[in-house]
Amino acid sequence: MKSSRLVFIVAVLLAVLAVALSFSTAPNAISKKEVALRLPKNFPKPFYDFKSNPITPEGFTLGRALFYDPILSQDSTISCASCHQPFAAFAHIDHKLSHGIDNRIGTRNVPALQNLIWKDDFMWDGGVNHLEVQPINPITSKDEMNESLKNVLTKLHRSQHYKAYFKSAFKDSTITTQRLFKALAQFTGLMVSANSKYDQYLRKEVQLTEMEQKGLLLFNQKCNSCHTAPLFTNNAFANNGLPPDTALNDLGRGKITGKKEDDFLFKIPSLRNVEVTYPYMHDGRFSKLSQVLNHYSHTSGSANNEPLKNIGTLSDDEKVELTAFLKTLTDKTFLTDKRFVIIQSPSGMR
Ligand code: HEC
Ligand code: HEC
Known part of the structure; x- marks a missing residue:
């Protein structure tokens, strides 16, 4: 009798410990140190200034969740990561031209995403000149995600998870396109390749x-x-x-x-x-x-x-x-950098 009670108590303690451990080692948890921007000594001064958008673990985590979440596309099938694959330095190796919603084929090859804060203009033609406004293009392009920013905001508002994410990243749960873009820039701006x-x-x-x-x-x-x-x-x-x-x-x-x-x-x-x-x-x-x-x-x-x-x-x-x-x-360090990979499915966020 006594020993079975002991077994019971030990089992309960173990269960509590397991739950506590699973919280402390949450698969996507990221620390302040991990999101600190380290500028390589031999690189020039970056164009993008994080002063107006300081990187925080919460902002980076939100940016990462958005990057991997098909919620940004009209029919929830295409995420940024569908086209930008981490093991290919965020380029896309399966298609010559970009491959978006409804299997639509775009007109250009997906470029790698790396050292973006050192770019003064983006896209193959320089059609975009600021990292923070860049996501408007893929989200609204009919061959990529074919969605309106208004709908994206509506969908994000419906999600309790995103409300909580925005709150922890920006101190209140207001969801705006500006915040969406800032969070994405924290994530993509930290993609630095300098250890080849x-x-x-x-x-x-x-x-x-x-x-x-x-x-x-x-x-x-x-x-x-x-x-x-x-x-x-x-x-x-x-x-x-x-x-x-x-x-x-x-x-x-x-x-x-x-x-x-x-x-x-x-x-x-x-x-x-x-x-x-x-x-x-x-x-x-x-x-x-x-x-x-x-x-x-x-x-x-x-x-x-x-x-x-x-x-x-x-x-x-x-x-x-x-x-x-x-x-x-x-740069194998960059290609296998766990910070840029999401382990939990972002669809669990909705
Ligand atoms: C006059 C400037 C110029 C010179 C010199 C030059 N390149 Fe390029 N390179 C470009 C441009 C511009 C592109 C993109 C062209 C396009 O997509 O239409 C490019 C594209 C490339 C690409 C494809 C990269 C990608 O991600 O798609 C490779 C690889 C490359 N160059 C290697 C080289 C090598 C190796 C040399 C020297 C033998 C060289 N380039 C010399 C301008 C140059
Ligand atoms: C359907 C495929 C597709 C999707 C989805 C997509 N992209 Fe892209 N991305 C591209 C292509 C293609 C280009 C080059 C476009 C051009 O030159 O006109 C590009 C360019 C970029 C660039 C500029 C890189 C440079 O060096 O100039 C960034 C940054 C970027 N994408 C980030 C994102 C983000 C963030 C998302 C999600 C909101 C996203 N992309 C979704 C295909 C895609």
């Missing part, structure tokens, strides 16, 4: 192989003027010699500025994590780095700008060396 083998090499923590060293030299001679280290973009727009796709007829920068001379210029993409962000180019026309290098090797002869002409024909050895170097830009 190349970065470790700069910090003298590892050495490059002879092949990678040769690739780095070639890169500095032929690519760095556009894909400028350490961000691997100079943030400008350029024509890299791709023949326009006549079906898409994408004018790129020219569509935004209306200037003829800007036609077929595209934002120079960062090459960080390029090993995993295939397919490549604004229209995803290449699926392999070898195709990209063949393109540069073939077009430089007829190029109309100096940096492209300067590339010249690449020998097979040079292609192998350049590829080896490009792979040193893969």
Whole structure:
């Protein structure tokens, strides 16, 4: 009798302990330290200023929940993460062109999301110039999420979970588009990639192989003027010699500025994590780095700008060396960073 009571008490205690533990190790809990922004020493000053939107664990957690939640789309099928996949540096590897609601195919390849606070304009054509307003585009685009901001707010208001999330992030439970965008910017703005083998090499923590060293030299001679280290973009727009796709007829920068001379210029993409962000180019026309290098090797002869002409024909050895170097830009810490992955299904929030 006595021993069975003891067993009962121990069982109750164990159950209480288990519940307490499951709270303290909530799968998505994040600490203040984990959301502290660490600016890499060799990076320039960022464009986005977190002063007007300080990152907090609660704001970041809300941003992450929104990023992974299909509630932002009209029929609750597409989330930001449907197109921006963490293991691909938040690019999308299954489709050349973006793949949205009702299987609609967009007109552009999904770019990686990384080091966004160092960008002065966004999208392949620079059509958006502030990180906080960027989500309007995917939410309202008919080929992406096809939803109105008004409906998004209505849906979020209906959810007790989101009310609580907004309250903990912004001190009261008012849900506004501005707060929605600020929370998303806390999440996407913290996506910093600065721990690739190349970065470790700069910090003298590892050495490059002879092949990678040769690739780095070639890169500095032929690519760095556009894909400028350490961000691997100079943030400008350029024509890299791709023949326009006549079906898409994408004018790129020219569509935004209306200037003829800007036609077929595209934002120079960062090459960080390029090993995993295939397919490549604004229209995803290449699926392999070898195709990209063949393109540069073939077009430089007829190029109309100096940096492209300067590339010249690449020998097979040079292609192998350049590829080896490009792979040193893969940042496993970033690609597997648990802060950016949601473990609990966000649909449980509704
Ligand atoms: C249907 C696929 C799709 C969905 C859903 C989607 N995106 Fe995108 N995203 C894209 C494409 C395609 C681009 C490039 C668009 C362009 O250049 O016109 C892009 C561009 C971006 C950029 C600019 C990156 C850069 O370097 O210029 C950011 C930031 C971004 N998306 C964040 C988000 C957020 C936040 C959400 C959710 C609210 C979201 N995306 C939903 C496909 C998608
Ligand atoms: C004149 C500037 C310029 C030079 C020089 C240049 N690039 Fe590019 N690169 C671009 C532009 C612009 C794009 C995007 C073009 C588009 O999508 O239409 C691009 C795209 C790429 C991409 C695809 C990235 C992605 O995420 O889709 C790779 C890879 C790349 N370049 C590698 C290189 C290498 C390697 C060199 C040197 C051999 C080089 N580039 C030289 C301007 C340049």
